[in-house]
Amino acid sequence: MHRLVLALALNLIAITSGGQIIDPSKTIVWGPGLFPEIVMRSRYFFLQLVDSNGNNITEVEEKNIDIKVVINSENSGGHSCRIWQQKLNCRDGSFIIRYRLYETCYNFHVIVTINNQTIPKAAIHAEGPIYEEECDCPKLSIHEWLHNSKCPSNYSQISNDLREFPQINFDKMRNKIIKEFSRPQSVSLCHYVIKKNKIYRKCYGDHTGFKVFSDSILLSLTRKLVVPDTEFFMNLGDWPLVGIKGTLYPIFSWCASEDTRDIVLPTYDITESSLENMGRVMLDMLSVQGNTRNPWKRKIEKIFWRGRDSRRERLKLIEISRRHPELFNVSITNFFFFRDEISKYGPGQQAISFFDFFDYKYQLNIDGTVAAYRLPYLLAGDSSVFKQESKYYEYFYHHLVPYEHYVPIKADLSDLVEKIQWAMNNDEETRKIARAGRELMRRVALPQDVFCYYVSLLKEWSERIENSVEVLEGMERVQQPENRCNCPISKDEL
Ligand SMILES: *[C@@H]1O[C@H](CO)[C@@H](O)[C@H](O)[C@H]1NC(C)=O
Ligand SMILES: *[C@@H]1O[C@H](CO)[C@@H](O)[C@H](O)[C@H]1NC(C)=O
Ligand SMILES: *[C@@H]1O[C@H](CO)[C@@H](O)[C@H](O)[C@H]1NC(C)=O
Ligand SMILES: *[C@@H]1O[C@H](CO)[C@@H](O)[C@H](O)[C@H]1NC(C)=O
Numbered sequence: 001m002h003r004l005v006l007a008l009a010l011n012l013i014a015i016t017s018g019g020q021i022i023d024p025s026k027t028i029v030w031g032p033g034l035f036p037e038i039v040m041r042s043r044y045f046f047l048q049l050v051d052s053n054g055n056n057i058t059e060v061e062e063k064n065i066d067i068k069v070v071i072n073s074e075n076s077g078g079h080s081c082r083i084w085q086q087k088l089n090c091r092d093g094s095f096i097i098r099y100r101l102y103e104t105c106y107n108f109h110v111i112v113t114i115n116n117q118t119i120p121k122a123a124i125h126a127e128g129p130i131y132e133e134e135c136d137c138p139k140l141s142i143h144e145w146l147h148n149s150k151c152p153s154n155y156s157q158i159s160n161d162l163r164e165f166p167q168i169n170f171d172k173m174r175n176k177i178i179k180e181f182s183r184p185q186s187v188s189l190c191h192y193v194i195k196k197n198k199i200y201r202k203c204y205g206d207h208t209g210f211k212v213f214s215d216s217i218l219l220s221l222t223r224k225l226v227v228p229d230t231e232f233f234m235n236l237g238d239w240p241l242v243g244i245k246g247t248l249y250p251i252f253s254w255c256a257s258e259d260t261r262d263i264v265l266p267t268y269d270i271t272e273s274s275l276e277n278m279g280r281v282m283l284d285m286l287s288v289q290g291n292t293r294n295p296w297k298r299k300i301e302k303i304f305w306r307g308r309d310s311r312r313e314r315l316k317l318i319e320i321s322r323r324h325p326e327l328f329n330v331s332i333t334n335f336f337f338f339r340d341e342i343s344k345y346g347p348g349q350q351a352i353s354f355f356d357f358f359d360y361k362y363q364l365n366i367d368g369t370v371a372a373y374r375l376p377y378l379l380a381g382d383s384s385v386f387k388q389e390s391k392y393y394e395y396f397y398h399h400l401v402p403y404e405h406y407v408p409i410k411a412d413l414s415d416l417v418e419k420i421q422w423a424m425n426n427d428e429e430t431r432k433i434a435r436a437g438r439e440l441m442r443r444v445a446l447p448q449d450v451f452c453y454y455v456s457l458l459k460e461w462s463e464r465i466e467n468s469v470e471v472l473e474g475m476e477r478v479q480q481p482e483n484r485c486n487c488p489i490s491k492d493e494l
Helices: 004-009 142-148 155-161 175-179 213-225 268-274 312-323 337-343 354-359 373-382 416-425 427-444 447-464
Strands: 028-032 043-046 067-074 081-091 093-101 108-113 125-126 191-195 198-204 230-235 302-308 327-332 362-365 384-387 407-409 476-478
Touching: 004 043, 067 093, 108 142, 142 447, 191 213, 198 213, 198 407, 213 268, 213 447, 213 476, 230 447, 268 447, 302 312, 302 416, 312 327, 312 416, 337 427, 354 362, 362 373, 362 416, 362 427, 373 384, 373 427, 384 416, 384 427, 407 416, 416 427, 416 447
Parallel strands: 302 327, 302 362, 362 384, 384 407
Antiparallel strands: 028 043, 043 093, 067 108, 081 093, 108 125, 191 198, 191 230, 198 476
8 A cells, every 4th residue: 555655656756847746647649650650751749748637737847757758669670670769848848759760660669658657648559561751652542641641621721722723624724834934034833743653744944943842742742642643833933923813824832922823832941841850851840849948937038030131121120129129139141132231231140040049039020032931930939929911821821810829010010119018018928829829830830731731732633633644745754762662562553
């Protein structure tokens, strides 16, 4: 009896700075990484700590808590499978566990313990084979993939964008599109065909380097599922292309605006970081949640901003900040567009790590050439975001509610100082905005959400195509990189 009481006491010993007692058995667990058959480079899941009364813990010091993740698995040769794992403390009572497979694994087991107590809901057992991202093994139909990945059944942004395209016949407009957007110095466009799950393209324009981003998401998807035959045009530039007047051409773009009619996709930036987290990319929607240093009360009460001089308002920000130095730590890191004004707005300061931005309570999102592609990362951090009103938007912006997920700022920044003062006088509300921003990003902008968006759009799109999809003259095959993976299906069957 005494022993039992003692054991319980030991298990419940972790106390947060707020005096709450952590009850590991109540931990809330969710995320696609719990289902290792969902193939991603970095598979991730979340832990939300809960106290003995069943309330979410909102602040936790690392020293009070010992989370261990043990992964056991074998490769095809019966040796220990090569896996890299990471634990990210989001400093709000939640943690992210992520792991990357470097080869196909079998007998895959994950056990998570908090202060030596196993979390049953975080236990993973799978016979395998569990494939690595690089494995070219499209085992699933698009419907199976969407179902297994638990993607939303519909997207209002996709429905809106495709409303004017109930059917598509490229035979009637393919050449018109190529002609209309034949402005090689300013427009870079790739014409893609996916047929029998193989990718072909022909690009137009002088600067088509960004095709690596559209290639890499399409290659990744076609390694995992059979994408229906389809055809589309991808704008590689930042500016949307299809004017509000004139012929409505279907063009996929990373960024959209209220005065254009492009079909919006996740930006190349968040696409790349979704594909390459635990790979080539350091800043991604998961790492940004686990690398901030200071809890809210230790953050500096100023607006922090760094960026290029890619829009006039960014210079104006420097001007405003000089009149109110106590409210700002802002600086231009790089002069390119307004190089002749460097003496007035410079000197350019060294860029600092994006993670360090969150030493400050208030973050600013000002457009660059188009929408600033950093917004999802800013929202996922643990500061509150001030967002300039803008006609530009990305695939997820329609979810954003002013004063719920961000503090709105007039396009000309004229109310910026006033809004900072409002935030300083309404600290609890501003903190709530910070939390809600992160929560929203966890629902709509994590890697799995980005993949779901692409696949859902490709599905909707391919269903609308009436012409027969053919590989056209001059198109180049986009090849899968070499991989050693042993996939049981024959690619010729597709
Ligand atoms: C606790 O956290 C989970 C996971 O983020 C969330 O779904 C739930 O709504 C939270 N509960 C409360 C009462 O805030
Ligand atoms: C957890 O278990 C290890 C060994 O089994 C032991 O050394 C350690 O003290 C335990 N920690 C806690 C917090 O109970
Ligand atoms: C879209 O999905 C929501 C829930 O996911 C559902 O309530 C709604 O009816 C769906 N709309 C359409 C048009 O299918
Ligand atoms: C502004 O921020 C940078 C980076 O955190 C810091 O090194 C610098 O001291 C800050 N400047 C002021 C005036 O606080």
